[in-house]
Amino acid sequence: MKKVLFGCSAPLVLLLVAVVAAFALMVTAGAATETGDALVGELPEAYRAWVLRSAGDCHDPALTPELLAAQLFEESGFRVDVRSPVGAEGPAQFMPGTWATWGRDDDHSGTASPFDIGDAVMAQGRLMCSLLGQTAVPGFADDPRRLALAGYNAGWAAVEASHGVPPYPETQRYVADIMGNLGRFQGNRLEITGYGVGPDAARRAATQLGVPYSYGGGSPAGPSRGHCDGDDGYRDGRCLADATVGWDCSALVQFAYWPARQLPRTAAEQYSATADRPVAQADLRTGDLLFWRHNGGGHVYHVALYVGDGLMISAPKTGDAVRQVPVADLPASDFAGATRP
Structure with a gap:
């Protein structure tokens, strides 16, 4: 039986790399702005x-x-x-x-x-x-x-x-x-502005901040239990995915764009489906897809949504949750490119 590679499945090594200059961008049209400290809003x-x-x-x-x-x-x-x-x-x-x-x-x-x-x-x-x-x-x-x-x-x-x-x-x-x-009360809250498919997808993804990561979990209908496949979905030797309602990275992206753009299920498939619409790093906009593959080769292992200011919404790995994080949290050497659905 052919193994389905969902991407964003293996634990991701979060390297403290310098912020790539291409991602230290001013907010483009329809991008996001950061406000607040650890907590904002009405918390005394x-x-x-x-x-x-x-x-x-x-x-x-x-x-x-x-x-x-x-x-x-x-x-x-x-x-x-x-x-x-x-x-x-x-x-x-x-x-x-x-x-x-x-x-x-x-x-x-x-x-x-x-x-x-x-x-x-x-x-x-x-x-x-x-x-x-x-x-x-x-x-x-x-x-x-x-x-x-x-x-x-x-x-x-x-x-x-x-x-x-x-x-x-x-x-x-x-x-x-x-x-x-x-x-x-969202920490480092993103105010996603602008109109169109990309900003709408980013806003939809932002509603899932804090939902747990679950390998194989999620669909256009919402978060769901995932599964362990012998390699992925485990933490400390224990299968978490089959007991966790949540998202893996590509399911979150599929959900965010559905039904305006009916993207396929896995990160690799999403890259193939949108590779004919590449985006230069200097031209990134809210909702663009970011992809990573090991050392620039091999299968695509992660996809995330760009939201401006060098930030992305990402479902990273087993034991974590959907988060707003810097693009530079992932190795620059693995960056495979950006596309616009």
């Missing part, structure tokens, strides 16, 4: 360090600072001394029984309190990290972030019973609101 300063620390303590790349920030916004609007009618307390709205399991004195005030910002945000991160770990169960074909949020709101037993986000109106609204507000 008192929460920033704790949100960053809480996300960083979790091994799961799906738990991003913006996800925690959007969840806090939904739970309490960042109010501290708040109690719900059912007894949930503090900015992360912990019930007393749940707090007893997850709450700690993280700010070293002498008391573990759901009303202390540090204690609350760190407990929120621990619980969300645990819930994300439980999403790696066969039969849950949904974004792990949505499932974890549903578990936080309705309890994991309700998620298991429904094999997904429970059909409770409150939980459905809760999940939709948080996912819809991620952009308010």
Whole structure:
């Protein structure tokens, strides 16, 4: 049986190479602009360090600072001394029984309190990290972030019973609101401007920032479980792809352009399908495709979408997630070229 090479499958060595001059471009028409620091938008300063620390303590790349920030916004609007009618307390709205399991004195005030910002945000991160770990169960074909949020709101037993986000109106609204507000708190947020197929594809790809990488995962319909094939989809000797709903690099690109441009599935096929429309590095625009192959030869192993200012949206490798990263994160010696679908 012929092995299908999806590309972006083997762990990518992220070399600290100098930024190639050709990618240190001024923003072209329809390109993106960077704004903000680690977190931007409506997150109060008192929460920033704790949100960053809480996300960083979790091994799961799906738990991003913006996800925690959007969840806090939904739970309490960042109010501290708040109690719900059912007894949930503090900015992360912990019930007393749940707090007893997850709450700690993280700010070293002498008391573990759901009303202390540090204690609350760190407990929120621990619980969300645990819930994300439980999403790696066969039969849950949904974004792990949505499932974890549903578990936080309705309890994991309700998620298991429904094999997904429970059909409770409150939980459905809760999940939709948080996912819809991620952009308010996106780190190094890209404001993708311009019109046309390329900028539209880049905007669609940007909606998937933070979704886990899954070798063989994803389609025009959205993220899906991947598979391990003997070589790819593993981390530390353990198959992650078949339990991870997410994207590999070429599926993300296919999704971003669908249906305006119905690109084939693999990185190599996408390169072949668009190679007759090459783009010089000095002429790159938002939505152009970037390709890499080992030492300039062999099969194409990675594809990403250019978004301006030397940045790209990329689904890099097993154990990582869809990210906005510099083009120079990948070896310049492997760059195979750019095309415009």
